[in-house]
Amino acid sequence: MRRTIERQAPLFEGADWDYEKLKRAYDAIELIARKDLGLDTYPTQVEVITSEQMLDAYASVGLPLMYRHWSFGKSFAYNEALYRKGLQGLAYEIVINSNPCLCYIMEENSMTMQTLVMAHAAFGHNHFFKNNYLFKQWTDASGILDYLAFARDFVAKCEERYSVSRVERVLDAAHALMDQSVNRYARRGLSFAEESKREKERRQYAEQTFNDLWRTVPTKATLEGFDTKEAAQFRQETNRRFGLPEENLLYFMEKHAPKLEGWERELCRIVRNIAQYYYPQKQTKVTNEGCATFVHYEIMHRLHEKGLLTDGSMLEFLHSHTSVVFQPDYDDRRYGGINPYALGFAMMEDVKRMCLDPTEEDRYWFPEIAGNKDPYGTLRDAWANYRDESFILQFLSPHVMRKFRFFRVRDDAAETNMLVDAIHDEMGYRDLRAALARSYDLSRREPDINVVELDMAGDRTLVLRHAVYEGILLDEKTSQSVLRHLVELWGYPVRLIESDATTDAVLKTHALAPDA
Incomplete structure (x- = not known):
């Protein structure tokens, strides 16, 4: 009716x-x-x-x-x-x-x-x-505006007191490290409102205390007197004291960089808090x-x-909407990848279709939702509990794959030609869906870099490790640029080791020391 x-x-x-x-x-x-x-x-x-x-x-x-x-x-x-x-x-x-x-x-x-x-x-x-769930877990919607006002005023005061050039030097370095300055696996820290309130307390505490750690650590000469077991224990204790390995580079600099002043640490904290705010949006x-x-x-x-x-x-x-969800073909000169508006809208329209008017194919692939007559409830659940990777893996249907005419290309550096090894047919549906979902996995799109070691008894070199997946190394020019910013904040030599994520075999090493 x-x-x-x-x-x-x-x-x-x-x-x-x-x-x-x-x-x-x-x-x-x-x-x-x-x-x-x-x-x-x-x-x-x-x-x-x-x-x-x-x-x-x-x-x-x-x-x-x-x-x-x-x-x-x-x-x-x-x-x-x-x-x-x-x-x-x-x-x-x-x-x-x-x-x-x-x-x-x-x-x-x-x-x-x-x-x-x-x-x-x-x-x-x-x-x-x-x-x-990502926004509920990682962002503080009620405090962000107050925190941004605090950040703006704090930076302005630092510029007035310490000079624009000194502030820009720290912000330049912090901005270069933003993508590697989020907590991916455990939430650490306070709400934005509490962060801004505690800034003055942190500064007062720093002025009233003195950390003699860097002057009193064992020297290389002392360490040479240790046997192998004692030296290993010392390194383990150093790693434990500094919370290594550490995935959040700006957090590590903020807490442990020996030469940063209190206001410089606060700038690092501001930038990493803003980076954390954007973390769910990237996924x-x-x-x-x-x-x-x-x-x-x-x-x-x-x-x-x-x-x-x-x-x-x-x-x-309709004219505006169709422009927004337009998806150029792969051989169209306007093609710049998969349009997120097009894919997201097509999948959600498809979920609605499956809930209201499913085919036998839909019932086979999605028995939990096919014909449930509750499209909006199903979508509200998806919007609340999925990110891009898991949403595609769970809800991308053969119908949408055929509509977009998806195919997968295998590009092996050892081969002279590329191979189309999966298309939108019965044999390729699952492979296509898994491959497309993986392409939205943030851990595969951004380098996995951690601070792993600190030479406390030597020249205080900071050692970082890049876990290399599928043989994809960092760009040399970009790596050197980012290392310069790391050295700027750390104040001592920095070494970045690229090693295979599976075998730990060292593939490449980058190193940079401060200018004399």
Whole structure:
């Protein structure tokens, strides 16, 4: 039996918007989001900004408050030049994982686009931020805005007291180490609000105490008097005292770098806290954008069905939506990889289809959800409990693989030709799904580097290990650049050993010492 929907007067007509129209559209969106889709969101604060303010947000990595750094100005100038020349567009919105959730929309948008981005960001992203387990575990949405204000003010005070050049030197080094400065396996530390409150306590404690560790450690001459067992015990004790191995490089520098002053340690702490804030977003691009795109698609269609959107507005929306989820073929010159919006939206639409109208193939592959008649409940569970890798491994169906015409290429350095060893057919479905899921595994996309040893009795060389998977070594030029930043913070020689993750065989060694 087909449902009948009472037609209502349109929320707006034409492209022009005003705040009254925005309020009416927001209220209509919220009713559908909560009543029909069952979304649970933070309170939302919608702010209208100019294109220049949007460019400024781009420059400061999408955060509403940020300390000053030359790289942000460089990014602003670059994006502004492209935008003014018509070579690059701007995002319709930026949304902040905070409580309340901040949703910035551009004043240049038409009223239809304002409606779309409020559905997309203020409800789709907002629901994902509040409910996904990674964000709940690793981020402090209630404290981020206060912490950013603290960080901005602290950096400004340091620039005034110690000079801009000294502050930039530390921030340059810390920014270079951001990707290797997150806690991946265990949460350590306080909330953002508690961190900012304790900064003054940490500084006062440091001024009242004196750590004589570095002057009183055994010298190399002393160590030479140890037998092999005693020397090994000393190294083990050193590793234990310094908490080695340590995956979070900035945390290690903040706690143990012998030459850093208190304010420099606080700068390292600020940068690593911001890096940790972004850690879940790097793992949920497909699921987060897929959730927001699916939500705005559902809401906009329901608004149109109720008569709240005109046919003209619906056509404008569909034009924008299809551009967002467009996936170029692999041999198209526009191809730049798999579009996360396209893949996420296609998979979530497919989950809805399987829940409502499954095929025999769906029942074989997904017996738990096929025909359960609860698509939105199934998707809310997926949005809460999966990241990109696990979501693809669990929900990517043969139907979607055929739609995208996926195939896998094996590129063996020992072979002269590449081999297509799996395609979207009965033999290749599982291999394709596993391979695609692995490509979203952050541990495979970012180097696995740990501080593993410290020469306390010698020249205080810091030793790091890069666990090499599938023979992929670090780029030499980039490695030397990052080592210079490590030496800048550590103050003594640094050695980076690249060894096979399985056999521990040393494949390459990088070393750098401070300038004399």
